[in-house]
Amino acid sequence: MTTTPSILVGVDGSLASLHALDWATALAKKCGASLTIACSYSLPTFAAASLDGGYAALDDSTIQEGARMVLSSAAERVTAHGVPVSAQIASGDPAGALVELSQGHNLVVVGTRGRSGFAERILGTVSSALPAHSACPVVVVPGRDLKEDEPLPAITPVNRIIVGVDGSDSAHGALHKAVHFAQLFDAELVAVTGVPVTSGSGILAWLPAAVDHEQVLKDIEGGLNTIIDAVEDENPGMTIRRIVLDGTGAELLTEFSQAADLLVVGSRGRGGFAGLLLGSTSQAVLHHSQCPVLIINKKADQAEPLDVSPAQNQQPE
CATH class of the missing domain: 3.40.50.12370 (Rossmann fold)
Structure with missing residues (x-):
């Protein structure tokens, strides 16, 4: 019995993460793979100690709801292309959450710029945690020149x-x-x-x-x-x-x-x-x-590769 290949995508609502999601969606459509989209959140460490409102108002349920909205919007974007998708909320550091979730997937895809989580944490000083420790290969999709008032660029075919x-x-x-x-x-x-x-x-x-x-x-x-x-x-x-x-x-x-x-x-x-x-x-x-960068570490080298069936042998749209 053949297991359906699966691609994990980190999203946070930013344009860069949506562009990475589009890249992963095109690849999933080509390979007949499913997508798992994940959004990670964490409360400020000093939130509970606030005595005069402020961060104390941002309780766990409020931030979870924001993450759910991000995931819902991302899932609709994927479903529009006919790709099976599931969503998962993870608490804690985004890089650590994706490392843990990477087990059981064939590929992880993230953007280079994000909103309070993915950009600086995945590509900052502690950022090597994801590419170096992921259980499968990681693709980092550039998104440095994206603008809020402009549509996202089309995904470039891999030639x-x-x-x-x-x-x-x-x-x-x-x-x-x-x-x-x-x-x-x-x-x-x-x-x-x-x-x-x-x-x-x-x-x-x-x-x-x-x-x-x-x-x-x-x-x-x-x-x-x-x-x-x-x-x-x-x-x-x-x-x-x-x-x-x-x-x-x-x-x-x-x-x-x-x-x-x-x-x-x-x-x-x-x-x-x-x-x-x-x-x-x-x-x-x-x-x-x-262009996107695919990083292979020792563990990722042993991961099951993505494959493509003859019926889906076409370049991503």
Whole structure:
């Protein structure tokens, strides 16, 4: 018996979360998946201590009702596209709630900007909790330029996928997930390796000046070809473009995001992609990418992948 794939979406009523919801809805429609939309809330820690009204008036039931309204509106948005949807309210920190709810789902989708919860908590200093600890892959959909007085942009079809590869186990898992998504969308797949050779910083900064940097790049290109050749052999009929450039992973992925429809990265890497989702490099990619970013951690690498039936083999609308 086949289990229906399920996508979890964090919503908070903001434009960014609605845009992420639209992206997830289009994907769910393509895959024949169902959506679970979740809204998390928490009371201010000093609410109960207020003696003169103020936050004391915002009791648990009042905030729950606000969360229910957010979920009801989001559910109507999904139902309009014919996608099965269920809703869930969770109390506590949004990132922690989504990590817990991620078990039993195939994918989690969130936006980059939110209302008092998702943006700063999921993409702030403590934000790596969701991408690093989720039980399934996480997609972060950018929403930085959305305006209240303008309609949300249409969802862009996924025609080109960029994956960051650096030879690490994490990047290897990301590469295999990128292959799956490329097959899912019938999209072009491009593997990118970033090595800061001439920048004077990074993993090659210690090399003597006499070292042939061009040869270093060629050697790394040879290593990338070995990895990609093996993956292509495992997936007959698939061709993966390979690109090796001088630069850091954050710089290159951010630049490539302008010409990509989906970036795929691992949560821990080496070289140009070292520390993704753990420090400033990851924050740069997540905050500045022009397209959705799919993050794979070790646990997510073992999650059941989304699949698509022949009857639904069409690009998201």
